[in-house]
Amino acid sequence: MPDTKKTFNSISHVYNLINNIISLGKHKKWKKRLVLGHTIKGNVLDIATGTGDIIFLIEEYWKESALYATDPSNKMLDLAIKKNVKKNVIFSENYCEDLHFDNNFFDFVTISFGIRNTKSINNALTECKRVMKKGATLKIMEFSKSENIFLSLLTTTYLFLIIPFIGLLFGKFKEYYYLSSSISNFYTPKQFEEILLDSGFRIKEIDTFNLGLVTIYTATKP
Numbered sequence: 657m658p659d660t661k662k663t664f665n666s667i668s669h670v671y672n673l674i675n676n677i678i679s680l681g682k683h684k685k686w687k688k689r690l691v692l693g694h695t696i697k698g699n700v701l702d703i704a705t706g707t708g709d710i711i712f713l714i715e716e717y718w719k720e721s722a723l724y725a726t727d728p729s730n731k732m733l734d735l736a737i738k739k740n741v742k743k744n745v746i747f748s749e750n751y752c753e754d755l756h757f758d759n760n761f762f763d764f765v766t767i768s769f770g771i772r773n774t775k776s777i778n779n780a781l782t783e784c785k786r787v788m789k790k791g792a793t794l795k796i797m798e799f800s801k802s803e804n805i806f807l808s809l810l811t812t813t814y815l816f817l818i819i820p821f822i823g824l825l826f827g828k829f830k831e832y833y834y835l836s837s838s839i840s841n842f843y844t845p846k847q848f849e850e851i852l853l854d855s856g857f858r859i860k861e862i863d864t865f866n867l868g869l870v871t872i873y874t875a876t877k878p
């Protein structure tokens with residue numbers, strides 16, 4: 657796995673534009689689905705916040721929240737901080753595997769398309785659990801591997817022909833090839849559910865959509 661901080665620093669200026677192109681604008685709808693699915697209040701942390709899409713949606717829809725957002729890429733964070741016009745969000749530079757927050761502090765934690773970039777998913781989930789209060793909610797949105805052979809073939813073609821080609825047009829072939837590989841190597845919803853259970857979370861809901869290619873996992877800390 658490449659140094660993800662370096663990778664995201666190098667694509668930060670084209671990240672939102674390419675995201676819109678490769679998801680055909682759909683990522684905005686998916687993010688709303690994550691934010692509007694359950695009541696969000698209290699201390700909220702968005703991990704792998706990137707340019708802050710999730711935390712600013714939470715700011716818009718859930719007024720009774722204290723907002724924190726974190727990412728290891730300082731350049732992605734710079735773009736998020738520019739959007740922080742109401743100054744409601746506290747941003748910080750952290751890897752998910754090493755969060756600089758107190759134990760049992762957060763009521764709600766979100767990770768949108770970030771968990772697959774961590775060096776160790778187990779360490780990342782252990783850290784999430786450490787900073788969550790008992791009974792707090794974790795919501796993870798991630799691409800999921802399809803078990804349908806036809807869909808799987810279609811996705812592989814899209815991931816390894818179209819996405820790297822679009823990356824190439826922006827001079828970022830290597831970075832987008834990595835992103836495609838990380839999506840292709842990620843788990844089926846069933847496999848990731850097992851990982852969450854093994855990490856000590858209780859599953860509340862598994863919501864798979866977009867032809868089974870995106871999943872929102874909602875889990876709680878017992």
Ligand SMILES: C[S@@+](CC[C@H](N)C(=O)[O-])C[C@H]1O[C@@H](n2cnc3c(N)ncnc32)[C@H](O)[C@@H]1O
Pocket residue numbers: 660661664703704705706707708709710727728729732750751752753767768769770773774775
């Ligand atoms: C695909 S972007 C997603 C950004 C945003 N959450 C969204 O949905 O648009 C992945 C983000 O994960 C961050 N990241 C990479 N490695 C990470 C790690 N080990 N821990 C936390 N975040 C990481 C990257 O810097 C990047 O901003």
